[in-house]
Amino acid sequence: MNRQHLIFIAHMNENESVKSQKQAIMVIGSGPIRIGQGVEFDYATVHCVRAIRDAGYEAIIMNSNPETVSTDFSIADKLYFEPLTLEDVLNVIDVDRPLGIIVQFGGQTAINLAEGLQQQGVKILGTSVKNLDRAEDRESFNQAIKKLGLKQPVGMTATTQDEVIERATEIGYPVLVRPSYVLGGRAMEIIQNTAELKHYLLNNVKMAPQHPILIDSYLEGIECEVDAICDGASVLVPGIMEHIEHAGIHSGDSMAVYPSQHLSDKIKSEIVIATKKIALELKCVGLMNLQFIVHQDELYILEVNPRASRTVPFLSKVTGIKMTQVATKIILGHDLQEQGYKDGLFEEPDVIHVKAPVFSFSKLNDVDPFLGPEMKSTGEVMGTDYSFSKALYKAFIAANVNIAGNGSILLNINDKNKNEALPLVKQFVSLGYQIVTSAKMSQFFVENQVKTVTSTKSTTVDGQLNDISELIQSGTVQFVIDTLSDDHDKDSYGYQARKMAIMQHIPLFTSLQTVSAVIIALESQALTVSAL
Known part of the structure; x- marks a missing residue:
């Protein structure tokens, strides 16, 4: 063995760390x-x-x-x-x-x-491993929620493909399906029928008894989120964040506003009570994230994460509570009262903060920019003002979403969304926009007293869009609004239209709730300009 080999072995055995x-x-x-x-x-x-x-x-x-x-x-x-x-x-x-x-x-x-x-x-x-698992494990969590008398969407688990299909049929479509113990909503989808479910199971998950598939009833409603700090006896709720987009879009991809703008005092009180019940039942010591949905004025628990969440920096900044440091001091033995905090909801400010996601779709070529339960954002920004509409506008600008005050809007809408889209389209027209859409959808809008400019073709030819491609590349389109949730194949009309919008740096919206927020921001700017 030569000298170089001896030196190499000596370095391998060397331990640079010295115990303090x-x-x-x-x-x-x-x-x-x-x-x-x-x-x-x-x-x-x-x-x-x-x-x-x-x-x-x-x-x-x-x-x-x-x-x-x-x-x-x-x-x-x-x-x-x-x-x-x-x-x-x-x-x-x-x-x-x-x-x-x-x-x-x-x-x-x-x-x-x-x-x-x-x-x-x-x-x-901090929180014990046993209680970490009670929050992560579906059956254990369901038992805790039932014990507390709280509501949650009907949910089941399955470990085989046949069981998943059977459970989904029993719950009733649409259902939210995802693997357990996942990160960022990975492989989570809203499924509308058995055919979609079979396709999902074939392409997204590997079945294993130790990691079952979770199947939940999908409820429409306002989604909201809480980060709580618990010392085992008291629970501090720094704030309640209301998501702009409805349930079905991952919380990391949703815009959120603090304080909430549309939640009643009754619902906010129920959120605080439910948060405290869950935190104490799970013997939380430190931080915990909870997500809720308000469906027909009833509060449902969606999920609980017994750890810090991606909203902790945002909520720490807007409330002034150094949430991680407070939680760490609790873990080290200093309770909330000792640190000067009271049990319950922290006092809400007069100023309004809007969190907006930032995406990198132009650099992620194989990612469909259609938003859903699986997280796709790569960052976030914040807009702050005393007015909700102005805070929204600032958030869009910070996220590099150029919401121009006039021009054309390319509208690709599912039949199931057309009635929800109608009042939004009317508002865009009143603000001076032209609407470009398919012949079929144009007929619907014309019948409802909305003037549109119809695109001559809405299908692909040899895998490429014809006039839509030229329209997007012409620079006359200010926004693309696309709710074609079934168009995920790379040669489909919706997928290609979305990717073209990204390539041309045109703002793309796949949720009508986000579109509604854009209109609020635009109307605010229109009023500001008219007042000058």
């Missing part, structure tokens, strides 16, 4: 940044470390992404830039022997490590 005399606490990050798990968890990890260091402990971060702030050398006392696997985490624990591990600020990646770590004798700080 301080008691240490280790924080697991979120790993590689990807859609559904990104910079928001990096934000939470960094603030968690700040609280740990302020409390006098040595803070150790384990994360594996060089693009994050948490992997900057100056953030923690010690950084392990290693893969987030059970084996690698245990190797670090063997060296540093921390008092415990915090997993609730590293997204689903960190949560998924909790059970394996506990089985190896590692102490998980």
Whole structure:
């Protein structure tokens, strides 16, 4: 064996880490940044470390992404830039022997490590592994919700394709289908019939008993979201965020407004009560995210995530509550009262904040820009004002959505959406826009006293759009509104029209609720201009 080989072996056996005399606490990050798990968890990890260091402990971060702030050398006392696997985490624990591990600020990646770590004798700080699993496991969660007397959409689980089809038929279409223990709504879809369900099962999921498929009744309504902080006895609700888009679009892709604009005091009170019941039942210690839907003035629980969520940075900024640091101090033994916070809903401000998603579809060629239950956004921005309409306008501008005040709108609408679209189209016409749509849809609008400019063709020829392509490339179209939810094949009319809009940097909207928000913003600007 030569000298170079000996030097190489010596370096392999060398351990650069030296255990500190301080008691240490280790924080697991979120790993590689990807859609559904990104910079928001990096934000939470960094603030968690700040609280740990302020409390006098040595803070150790384990994360594996060089693009994050948490992997900057100056953030923690010690950084392990290693893969987030059970084996690698245990190797670090063997060296540093921390008092415990915090997993609730590293997204689903960190949560998924909790059970394996506990089985190896590692102490998980904050919400216990048992209660993490009660929130993640469908049957356990259903039992908790029933015990509390709360409502949720009818839901079932299945572990085989035949069972999934049987359960969906029993619940009744449309249904929301997704794998369990997933990230960012991955492989989640709204299914309208058995044929769609068979196609989904064939192309999206692998059946396994340990990871069943979840099937839920799909309810139309206003979706809203809460991040709560619990110390085991008291529950602080920093704010209730109302989604602009209705249920069916992933919360990460939805616009959201705080404080809520359309929720009654009754519903807000029910949300706070339900949040407190769930947090205490699941013995939450730290942060918890809850998502609700208001259907026919009734509140339903959609899901609970026993960890920090992607809305924590937004809500922390608009409320002034350093939510991750407050939660970390609770995990370290300092309750809400000790930190100066009261049980219940935090006082809502007069100023209005709108969160808007940012997308990178122009760089993700194989991603259909039609929005649904699976998350596709890569960032977010915020608009703030004392007026809801002006806050909306600022959010659109910040998201680089150029909502011009006149021009043409290309309208591709499903038959099932035409009645909902009608008042929106009338508002666009009153603002001076021309409407370009298919002959069939044009006839419907004309019959309802709306003048339209009909496109001569609405089908593909040899896999390419003819006049629609020329229209989009001409620069005369200001918006493309497309609700053709069934057109996902790459040679379909809806898919190609959406991709052309992205290629030409034309604002594309696939939700009529987003379109309604655009109109509110445009009307606000029209009133401002007329007043000058």
